Amino acid sequence: MKPARFEYVAPASVDAAVETLLAANGEGKLLAGGQSLLPLLNFRMARPAVLVDLNGIKELSFIELRGESVVIGALTRHREIEHSPLIASRLPVMSAAMRHVAHLAIRNRGTIGGSLSHADPAAELPMMAMFYAARLTVQGPAGRRTIAAKDFFVDALTNCLEPEEIVVEIEFPIPQHDGWVFEEVARRFGDFALASIAVSIRRGQSGIEDARVAAMGVADTPLRLEDVERRLCEIEIDVRMPDRFCEWVRSSVSPNSDLHASGEYRKHLLGELARRALKTALAAKGDRR
Amino acid sequence: MTVNVSVTVNGMRHEISGVEPRLLLSDFLRDTLGLTGTHVGCEHGVCGACTVLMDGHSVRSCLTLAVQANGSEITTVEGLGTPETLNVLQTQFREHHGLQCGFCTPGMLMTGEDLLRKYPLATDEEIREGLSGNLCRCTGYQNIVAAIRSAAALRRENA
Numbered sequence: 342m343k344p345a346r347f348e349y350v351a352p353a354s355v356d357a358a359v360e361t362l363l364a365a366n367g368e369g370k371l372l373a374g375g376q377s378l379l380p381l382l383n384f385r386m387a388r389p390a391v392l393v394d395l396n397g398i399k400e401l402s403f404i405e406l407r408g409e410s411v412v413i414g415a416l417t418r419h420r421e422i423e424h425s426p427l428i429a430s431r432l433p434v435m436s437a438a439m440r441h442v443a444h445l446a447i448r449n450r451g452t453i454g455g456s457l458s459h460a461d462p463a464a465e466l467p468m469m470a471m472f473y474a475a476r477l478t479v480q481g482p483a484g485r486r487t488i489a490a491k492d493f494f495v496d497a498l499t500n501c502l503e504p505e506e507i508v509v510e511i512e513f514p515i516p517q518h519d520g521w522v523f524e525e526v527a528r529r530f531g532d533f534a535l536a537s538i539a540v541s542i543r544r545g546q547s548g549i550e551d552a553r554v555a556a557m558g559v560a561d562t563p564l565r566l567e568d569v570e571r572r573l574c575e576i577e578i579d580v581r582m583p584d585r586f587c588e589w590v591r592s593s594v595s596p597n598s599d600l601h602a603s604g605e606y607r608k609h610l611l612g613e614l615a616r617r618a619l620k621t622a623l624a625a626k627g628d629r630r
Numbered sequence: 631m632t633v634n635v636s637v638t639v640n641g642m643r644h645e646i647s648g649v650e651p652r653l654l655l656s657d658f659l660r661d662t663l664g665l666t667g668t669h670v671g672c673e674h675g676v677c678g679a680c681t682v683l684m685d686g687h688s689v690r691s692c693l694t695l696a697v698q699a700n701g702s703e704i705t706t707v708e709g710l711g712t713p714e715t716l717n718v719l720q721t722q723f724r725e726h727h728g729l730q731c732g733f734c735t736p737g738m739l740m741t742g743e744d745l746l747r748k749y750p751l752a753t754d755e756e757i758r759e760g761l762s763g764n765l766c767r768c769t770g771y772q773n774i775v776a777a778i779r780s781a782a783a784l785r786r787e788n789a
């Protein structure tokens with residue numbers, strides 16, 4: 342028995358889960374897929390008095406089209422997102438990113454709500470939340486509120502939630518783009534990324550009309566590079582564009598060194614991935630959804 | 631605090647009371663039910679030795695609480711076949727010498743079973759990606775990949 346003792350509660354609704362958290366007086370912890378929390382419990386780095394298991398709340402598990410957005414319930418498993426035809430057709434960059442999320446057995450359990458809340462700076466789903474400018478609906482004692490992804494991720498492994506708040510669903514507006522790429526390098530397939538970039542564009546008559554660029558592994562939170570997006574739309578498409586893009590991306594990040602790679606290497610790597618990504622995105626002539 | 635766990639393991643139903651909620655599924659299988667085929671290596675999700683099927687999907691039993699398995703159906707390596715009647719994947723592991731010490735093997739087999747159900751496994755790259763969450767310190771993986779490649783081919787022939 343590795344974890345320290347705790348009370349176990351499995352509420353059947355989000356309301357009941359919020360009640361349980363309130364009653365636990367700051368000593369409660371939510372359990373979703375457990376794929377980040379169980380290691381912490383096993384190491385006794387987390388010792389909650391009450392564990393609130395969300396797995397019985399079935400209405401938290403769905404993927405649906407709502408207007409111009411795809412909305413995903415917080416308890417939806419990585420596996421379900423990976424294999425969803427709706428995600429593949431409307432959010433293809435996310436679909437491509439899912440293969441890189443951990444390993445099969447972990448994707449079978451891990452959830453999008455858990456991944457976003459855990460806020461690992463090298464995790465794919467938080468990066469996708471930034472990339473798609475997602476909005477998170479959370480419920481707490483005062484009811485529901487909506488938080489933009491850019492406000493949700495505060496620091497490495499830190500989100501902006503109050504202790505009694507629960508992520509309920511996440512809305513991903515669908516961009517109208519025709520070229521997209523997800524690039525990642527990890528030490529071992531399925532491990533957390535050393536660096537990763539996502540690019541998607543819509544081409545107009547003479548240049549790029551709209552662009553999205555997000556990166557991760559290079560800061561304490563995933564980043565959306567809005568300056569770079571703007572500059573991509575300001576110049577004409579020519580053979581030098583990928584090189585210029587590479588330089589812009591590199592100059593907009595300053596990663597730290599850690600056990601896995603030096604900051605300089607991560608920066609270099611991200612630039613290379615950026616160059617490769619833009620070439621591929623430009624080559625897609627409207628046939629890539 | 632203790633809870634009741636009722637779970638079907640390898641087709642057999644168990645009703646166990648007095649389970650501490652902090653008991654991991656891996657320890658429940660090994661210590662409470664005596665099914666020691668499920669191996670425990672790292673106990674934090676990295677090595678894959680403890681992989682079992684829960685309602686048909688592979689999961690890390692060291693990252694699942696026994697109480698979370700309540701009402702579910704678990705398959706462990708003991709449920710795949712018997713020494714006299716090995717299943718297809720087990721037979722391929724034997725044919726291709728896919729194990730040496732055998733410590734990683736239960737996890738490799740349970741992962742392999744789930745991979746064979748979910749992915750075409752048409753290339754070695756795909757098989758290696760699928761096995762990326764399972765560590766083996768003996769074989770160098772070559773023969774494990776060969777065993778799964780061959781099981782996937784047999785499955786295609788029989789489809």
Ligand SMILES: Cc1cc2nc3c(=O)[nH]c(=O)nc-3n(C[C@H](O)[C@H](O)[C@H](O)COP(=O)(O)OP(=O)(O)OC[C@H]3O[C@@H](n4cnc5c(N)ncnc54)[C@H](O)[C@@H]3O)c2cc1C
Binds near residue numbers: 372416444455
């Ligand atoms: C070996 C290994 C490799 C991995 N590799 C990767 C990888 O390459 N990329 C990647 O992205 N991830 C990786 N992961 C992590 C995995 O994706 C986890 O599933 C994910 O980080 C957490 O999701 P979960 O549902 O398991 O959450 P849990 O572990 O259950 O919870 C994580 C945290 O979020 C909180 N929480 C959970 N749900 C909610 C909610 N609805 N509202 C508010 N708070 C909530 C919990 O209280 C806890 O603090 C890896 C994990 C392992 C063990």
Ligand code: FES
Binds near residue numbers: 673679690
């Ligand atoms: S013992 Fe469960 S993954 Fe290593």
Ligand code: FES
Binds near residue numbers: 768
């Ligand atoms: S056979 Fe010994 S660890 Fe794999």
